[in-house]
Amino acid sequence: MELLAVPDVPEIREGDDLAAVITDRIDLRPDDVVVVASTVVSKAEGRFADLAEFPDGPRAREIAGRLESITGDEKDPRFAQAVLEESTELLMEAPFLLTETKFGHVGVNAGIDRSNVPGHDLLLLPERPSESAARIREGLPHGNPVVVTDTSGRPFRHGQAAVAVGWDGMPGNRDWRGEHDRDGRELGVTVQCVVDELAGAANLVAGEGDGGKPIVVVRDWAFGDHDGHDSVFRDVDSDFVRQALRGWEFDDA
Known part of the structure; x- marks a missing residue:
């Protein structure tokens, strides 16, 4: 090969x-x-997308605030909103966002890229x-x-x-x-x-x-x-890791 x-x-x-x-x-x-x-x-x-296209809602602000408290780094709630809108399920919301995309792929931040995007803030995965x-x-x-x-x-x-x-x-x-x-x-x-x-x-x-x-x-x-x-x-019925994550909560106390 x-x-x-x-x-x-x-x-x-x-x-x-x-x-x-x-x-x-x-x-x-x-x-x-x-x-x-x-x-x-x-x-x-x-x-391509810009953060201004994703006005943050209460859920996104909650997620960004929690991530900021865990990591100590400033988190833009508009990015959390973009991740939510590009996802069908939020599998983990801390200590990072793990999601299922609309076409079935599971990954961090719905695969949204913030690098090598000339003239824009974000690059979304293909639909x-x-x-x-x-x-x-x-x-x-x-x-x-x-x-x-x-x-x-x-x-x-x-x-x-x-x-x-x-x-x-x-x-x-x-x-x-x-x-x-x-x-x-x-x-x-x-x-x-x-x-x-x-x-x-x-x-x-x-x-x-x-x-x-x-x-x-x-x-x-x-x-x-x-x-x-x-x-x-994997479909949800055969994805035991996903099933376990649904019942798991990150302890950031």
Whole structure:
């Protein structure tokens, strides 16, 4: 497998054609997978916002005040309001905001970015990242699969890693159940989230900060002859961590 960062990607502006940006800079092969950072997708889709667009309500002021008392840092209640409006569920409100976005991804601050947003305060995640991936894919010469990524923290581990927030043209998971291991034992639970693994691999090449390269092509990788499905985001009934969080309260006494 080879990972190729698309060179010379310009600052993306609202209305830019990401498929054209890609194809103008790299010759895609039929089996290539294109991995795109959500930041450039959001910029192309005009998901910029300013704090003034989110006048804070009582709940946001309560949340910001509590976070300020815990961290000792000033918190803008308008940012808390933006997080609330971009979320369907607030899973944790202290010591940080952990939310479910409207498309099912669970992350800190609803994935709202406050860096690298020229001329604005905030950059929101794409509204429907899988639909964004499909639109990019339509403009690629071979209908190449597209994965849209974001970086997020992980339970039980330090550091951030890239994960898929949307994809099109391939299943999200590679299902090994019913196949066999080297000893001939049938696999009963192994489901491999390949879109997350491709996101993580691409992020090693993409990098972070002002030298980051937001679009990476994955070459010479194949899904293989396996069953696949798109059940990447757990539903509440099978998400025992979420159920536990609903009954948990941070003690900031």
